[in-house]
Amino acid sequence: MVEKIGFIGAGSMAEALITGILEAELFSADRVYISDINQERVESLHNKYQVQIANNNQELVKQVDYIVLAVKPRVVKKILGRVGQQIRPYQKLFSIAAGVTTKQLEKHLSTDVPVVRLMPNTPALIGSGATAYTLGQAATEDASRVVKEIFSSVGLIVEVKEDLMDAVTGLSGSGPAYIYMIVEALSDAGVNVGLPRKVASKLAIQTLLGAGEMVQELEKHPAQLKDLVTSPGGTTITGLKELEKTGLRSSLYQAVESATAKSKELRGE
Ligand SMILES: NC(=O)C1=CN([C@@H]2O[C@H](COP(=O)(O)OP(=O)(O)OC[C@H]3O[C@@H](n4cnc5c(N)ncnc54)[C@H](O)[C@@H]3O)[C@@H](O)[C@H]2O)C=CC1
Numbered sequence: 001m002v003e004k005i006g007f008i009g010a011g012s013m014a015e016a017l018i019t020g021i022l023e024a025e026l027f028s029a030d031r032v033y034i035s036d037i038n039q040e041r042v043e044s045l046h047n048k049y050q051v052q053i054a055n056n057n058q059e060l061v062k063q064v065d066y067i068v069l070a071v072k073p074r075v076v077k078k079i080l081g082r083v084g085q086q087i088r089p090y091q092k093l094f095s096i097a098a099g100v101t102t103k104q105l106e107k108h109l110s111t112d113v114p115v116v117r118l119m120p121n122t123p124a125l126i127g128s129g130a131t132a133y134t135l136g137q138a139a140t141e142d143a144s145r146v147v148k149e150i151f152s153s154v155g156l157i158v159e160v161k162e163d164l165m166d167a168v169t170g171l172s173g174s175g176p177a178y179i180y181m182i183v184e185a186l187s188d189a190g191v192n193v194g195l196p197r198k199v200a201s202k203l204a205i206q207t208l209l210g211a212g213e214m215v216q217e218l219e220k221h222p223a224q225l226k227d228l229v230t231s232p233g234g235t236t237i238t239g240l241k242e243l244e245k246t247g248l249r250s251s252l253y254q255a256v257e258s259a260t261a262k263s264k265e266l267r268g269e
């Protein structure tokens with residue numbers, strides 16, 4: 001892209017997105033800007049990716065076309081209180097802060113600044129992210145087009161109504177961590193029944209990848225695929241019975257529900 005993109009907040013998620021968009025060659029490093037109150041962090045990302053350093057958030061806003069707000073939800077108000085009025089209608093503000101609504105963001109901006117609220121996830125780092133977005137009141141098809149172009153370069157992107165953004169945060173925004181825990185637990189479980197750690201981990205990871213790809217590629221209901229693994233009176237049904245007893249399904253329902261509620265809480269209203 002010939003435009004410039006800048007990240008206010010150069011933490012974990014900004015780094016995942018920067019890596020993804022550079023890998024996808026959507027932006028060259030001389031068109032990617034970062035600003036952060038942590039100077040060590042800024043320098044480390046600059047050395048690693050050759051991205052441009054803005055001295056502060058005000059400077060960053062002056063330099064770029066697309067501003068990605070990638071700070072914790074609790075500092076959004078303070079930052080936009082300082083730079084919000086500087087943002088021009090030809091620019092676009094993309095916020096990835098969990099819970100923070102487009103209305104809350106727009107309060108600090110001129111009425112005609114296009115705002116997009118997004119919820120990406122960390123696999124964007126390797127081009128396998130899942131992002132949902134919703135448009136603010138001044139965001140048009142043009143904003144939608146730009147967001148799709150940028151975020152489809154790092155994975156899947158879908159548009160949802162704003163009242164579903166907290167649910168997205170509870171599912172795909174937070175979800176990678178649930179899956180990492182499952183992989184870790186499966187690997188531990190393999191060690192528990194006698195497998196060497198390296199073998200257990202390799203098998204756990206590949207099982208997860210293979211199963212995920214099967215669901216995606218065959219486009220079958222997961223229950224149908226589960227049936228294919230399950231021989232009558234066999235090992236798999238014995239394992240599944242334990243998962244039902246110990247409540248894997250309800251644990252996941254509960255995790256997504258609580259994370260969704262937390263996303264709402266983070267907007268601080
Ligand atoms: N980590 C994840 O998987 C995801 C995070 N998010 C959202 O992304 C945002 C950032 O999350 P993380 O990257 O995990 O957090 P992080 O803590 O790694 O990064 C936040 C960065 O913001 C910087 N910062 C704080 N105050 C600042 C200021 N006044 N000006 C400039 N920079 C400032 C911090 O120094 C830090 O480097 C959050 O709002 C979170 O809800 C969204 C999707 C996924």
Ligand SMILES: O=C(O)[C@@H]1CCC=N1
Nearest residue numbers: 098169172173174175
């Ligand atoms: O844990 C968090 O608050 C952020 C939002 C989604 C994923 N990580």
